[in-house]
Amino acid sequence: MRPSLLxxxxxxxxxIFLVLALLVATGLFPSPPLSAQEGYGYAYLAVFExxxxxxxxxxxxxxxxxxxxxxxxxxxxxxxPDLQAFVSPTGEWVVYTLHALDNRSLLVQLLNVQSGETRxxxxxxxxxxxxxxxxxxxxxVLTLNIVQDGGDVDIYLYSVADATMVNLTNDDANQRxxxxxxxxxxxATFTEPCPTCASRLEIFNISSNxxxxxxxxSLITLEGTESCNPTFSPDARYVGFQSNCGFNAAARAxxxxxxxxxxxxxxxxxxxxxxxxxxGGARFSATYNLTWYDAQTLLVGVNYETSTTQNRxxxxxxxxxxxxxxxxxxxxxxxxxxxxxxxxxxFDPQTTGARQGQLExxxxxxxxxxxxxSTQVVSRPVEAEIGYGLQ
Numbered sequence: 001m002r003p004s005l006l007x008x009x010x011x012x013x014x015x016i017f018l019v020l021a022l023l024v025a026t027g028l029f030p031s032p033p034l035s036a037q038e039g040y041g042y043a044y045l046a047v048f049e050x051x052x053x054x055x056x057x058x059x060x061x062x063x064x065x066x067x068x069x070x071x072x073x074x075x076x077x078x079x080x081p082d083l084q085a086f087v088s089p090t091g092e093w094v095v096y097t098l099h100a101l102d103n104r105s106l107l108v109q110l111l112n113v114q115s116g117e118t119r120x121x122x123x124x125x126x127x128x129x130x131x132x133x134x135x136x137x138x139x140x141v142l143t144l145n146i147v148q149d150g151g152d153v154d155i156y157l158y159s160v161a162d163a164t165m166v167n168l169t170n171d172d173a174n175q176r177x178x179x180x181x182x183x184x185x186x187x188a189t190f191t192e193p194c195p196t197c198a199s200r201l202e203i204f205n206i207s208s209n210x211x212x213x214x215x216x217x218s219l220i221t222l223e224g225t226e227s228c229n230p231t232f233s234p235d236a237r238y239v240g241f242q243s244n245c246g247f248n249a250a251a252r253a254x255x256x257x258x259x260x261x262x263x264x265x266x267x268x269x270x271x272x273x274x275x276x277x278x279x280g281g282a283r284f285s286a287t288y289n290l291t292w293y294d295a296q297t298l299l300v301g302v303n304y305e306t307s308t309t310q311n312r313x314x315x316x317x318x319x320x321x322x323x324x325x326x327x328x329x330x331x332x333x334x335x336x337x338x339x340x341x342x343x344x345x346x347f348d349p350q351t352t353g354a355r356q357g358q359l360e361x362x363x364x365x366x367x368x369x370x371x372x373x374s375t376q377v378v379s380r381p382v383e384a385e386i387g388y389g390l391q
Contacts, residue, residue: 043094043113045072047080055116070116074098078107090139093160095121097133108133108144110160121158121165122146131177136184141206143168143178143187155189157206168209177228181236186212188230188239199227201241203264213264217243220260220269229288235295238263238319240272242288257286259300261319272317272324275304282306291337293364296320297371299327299344301335314346316364316371325371327364344373 047053057068074080078098085096092114098107108122125147132145142158153174157166168187169175179188185207191200191214198218205212217227220243228245232238244257259272275286289301293316300315314327314335327344336345338361346360362373 045081045111047074051080053080055111055113057113072111072116072118075107075109075120077101081109086133086135088135088139088142088160089137092139095133095135095142110142119163122156131179134178134180136180137182138184140184143180145175145178155187155204157209166209168204168206177230179230179232179239181232182234183236186232186236188232190217190227190230201227201230201239201262203239215262215264215269229290231290231292231298233292233295233298233319237265237295238298240290240292240298242290256284257288259288259290259317261298261317263319270319270322272298272300273302273315275302278311279304279306279309289335293337293342297364299337314344318366318371323370327362327371327373346373346375 043055043057045053045055051074053072053074055070055072057070059065075098078100081096081098085094087094092112094111094113096109096111098109099105100107105123106125107120110119110121111117121142122144134143135141136143140160142160144156144158145153146156147153151174152172153176154170155168155175155178157168158164159166169189169191171191173194174192175189176192177190180186181188185205187204187206189202189204191202193200198216201215201217202211203213204210220227226244227241229240229242231240233240239262240259241262242257242259256276258275261270261272262268263270273286273288275284284304284306286302286304288303291299291301293299296319298317298319300317302311302313302315304311316325316327317323318325335347337343338345342364344362344364346362360375362375365372365374
């Protein structure tokens with residue numbers, strides 16, 4: 001029987017031909033992981049036509065070697081795991097979801113890659129608005145955005161060591177989207193008191209399980225109730241977010257969507273992007289990609305369109321100077337930050353200009369006036385070969 005594969009790889013997630021890849025550690029976890037090293041392997045869950053499954057671990061440096069195999073039992077009444085799977089930062093555990101045979105319920109399950117141990121940690125339904133399954137950076141806590149009976153949505157903390165679950169928010173309001181601080185001490189989330197109320201961006205302290213800071217998002221003009229994508233700076237001094245992702249809006253362009261930066265200690269709120277001004281007040285739809293380059297520098301990938309125009313660019317926002325610099329304005333469609341080398345990767349498979357099909361590695365340079373990119377062309381890959389998997 002030909003198995004369908006759920007492959008696991010650490011740190012980066014890319015959907016290519018509907019296969020989810022994750023790299024997992026199969027022994028001690030070296031730091032930093034530069035390439036396939038001793039202690040690493042590729043693990044995949046092979047699901048067969050008769051609904052049986054098997055966890056296999058392969059040495060990437062010796063792909064012809066016999067894979068380590070461990071039995072996996074699909075729980076009775078459930079379909080095999082789907083492609084929503086997330087590996088823990090330590091590479092030891094994988095969390096994934098299974099749908100009931102009648103599609104009326106969802107099961108969240110943990111799998112230990114080393115021992116094959118499985119744990120059923122939650123059953124019911126998860127919020128579909130924003131991130132609903134997120135690991136703490138230290139890999140000790142799993143956060144779930146669970147929909148309660150009656151529709152109330154709360155954030156739960158699952159301790160891997162103790163196998164215990166705690167309701168972090170435990171209120172009548174709904175929470176959506178989850179972001180961890182790098183030190184695993186705080187969580188940022190959006191709290192919605194009622195369907196027609198303005199949201200709050202809140203930061204919870206994990207040691208006390210209490211909200212520590214709160215931002216009233218009605219301060220943002222036409223924010224609606226749909227802010228999203230909170231992102232802590234490395235030192236947790238700032239939280240970047242998008243003002244409106246249009247979860248419920250009939251048309252996203254009805255609510256201007258910009259990127260903002262909040263300093264919870266000082267209480268300041270700065271607008272990073274200003275697409276509304278660029279399009280002259282016209283209705284527009286925008287999506288963003290937020291990545292922190294360092295504790296003071298937020299990189300923002302911008303993609304917006306109006307009824308007549310479309311634009312893509314990468315911006316740098318230096319928080320301490322409140323300064324925006326355009327880094328790539330020629331339509332870079334895909335970009336990412338190499339966390340080890342601190343270089344920016346740019347690729348545009350569609351434009352017709354000089355950068356068409358170029359894969360570029362860029363170094364971010366800072367001056368007193370602006371931030372700039374010094375780029376080096378690496379190759380001109382064929383679009384059909386590279387696809388859209390750059391992450």
